[in-house]
Amino acid sequence: MLVLGIAGGTGSGKTTVVNQIIKHFPSDEVCVISQDSYYRATDNLSYEERTKINFDHPRAIDFELLVQHLKELKQGKIIEQPVYSFVTHNRTIDTIQTHPRKVVIVEGILIFNNEELRNLFDIKIFVHADTDERLIRRIRRDITERGRDIDEVLNRYQDTLKPMHQQFIEPTKNFADIIIPNDKFNTVAVDIVRTVINERL
Numbered sequence: 001m002l003v004l005g006i007a008g009g010t011g012s013g014k015t016t017v018v019n020q021i022i023k024h025f026p027s028d029e030v031c032v033i034s035q036d037s038y039y040r041a042t043d044n045l046s047y048e049e050r051t052k053i054n055f056d057h058p059r060a061i062d063f064e065l066l067v068q069h070l071k072e073l074k075q076g077k078i079i080e081q082p083v084y085s086f087v088t089h090n091r092t093i094d095t096i097q098t099h100p101r102k103v104v105i106v107e108g109i110l111i112f113n114n115e116e117l118r119n120l121f122d123i124k125i126f127v128h129a130d131t132d133e134r135l136i137r138r139i140r141r142d143i144t145e146r147g148r149d150i151d152e153v154l155n156r157y158q159d160t161l162k163p164m165h166q167q168f169i170e171p172t173k174n175f176a177d178i179i180i181p182n183d184k185f186n187t188v189a190v191d192i193v194r195t196v197i198n199e200r201l
C-alpha cells in the first residue's frame, strides 16, 4: 500500500488535484480520505454555537480517529469514514465504507500539522496557490456549494482562516516532498505525481 498525503490551504485545489490523480486509476486500486470528514462531532452544541467554531485550528479535527482509520486501512481493514455537513457544521449520521486499496490518498489543510499522521505518509505533497486566488475560489465555492453568504466567508477569513493558515498550514509546506504550484491548472505536476505513484507501486 502506498499512502499519499496532499495538504495545502483552503481553495488551493487539493480536491481538484486528487480527482485528477485518481481518474487514471481503476476504482478498486485507490481510495480517498478527506480530513474534512474528521471534523469533531459537536452534537452538544447549538447551530449558533457551531458557527463560532474555529474550523482552521488543529483542535477542530479528530486526529485520533483519522490516525486510527489510516492505521486500520494499512492493516487491510475496512473503515467507516464519517460524513460531514458544511451546512449544519456537524457530522451526519451517515458513514462511507472505505476499503483498503493499493493507493490511499489523505487530503486536508492540516494533515501535515499532526506528527503521528504525517509519519504515516509515504509521499507528502503540498498544493500551493496564492492567497488572493484561494480567497476568490473560496468565496465562489462556499456560496455555491456550502450554503454561505459573502459576509460569512469574509468574516471567517479575517477572524480565523487567514491567521490559522499562517500559523498552522503554511509552515507545513516544509514537510512536503513535492510542491504543486496550482494558480493555474497544472497537468504537468499531476502527470509527475502519477508517474511517481506508478514507479513506487
Ligand SMILES: Nc1ncnc2c1ncn2[C@@H]1O[C@H](COP(=O)(O)OP(=O)(O)O)[C@@H](O)[C@H]1O
Residues within 6 Å of the ligand: 008, 009, 010, 011, 012, 013, 014, 015, 016, 017, 137, 138, 141, 182, 183, 184, 185, 186
Ligand atoms: N488550478 C485551478 N484554477 C482555477 N480554479 C481551480 C483550480 N483548482 C481548483 N479550482 C477551483 O477552486 C475551487 C476550490 O478547489 P478545491 O479543489 O475544492 O480546493 P481545496 O480542496 O484545496 O479547498 C473549486 O471550485 C475548484 O474548481
Ligand SMILES: Nc1ccn([C@@H]2O[C@H](COP(=O)(O)O)[C@@H](O)[C@H]2O)c(=O)n1
Residues within 6 Å of the ligand: 009, 010, 011, 014, 036, 039, 055, 056, 085, 086, 087, 088, 089, 090, 108, 109, 156, 161
Ligand atoms: N463547518 C465548517 C467546517 C470547515 N470549514 C472550512 O473548510 C475549510 C477546509 O476545507 P477545504 O475543503 O477548503 O480544504 C477550512 O478552511 C474551514 O474554514 C467551514 O467553512 N465550515
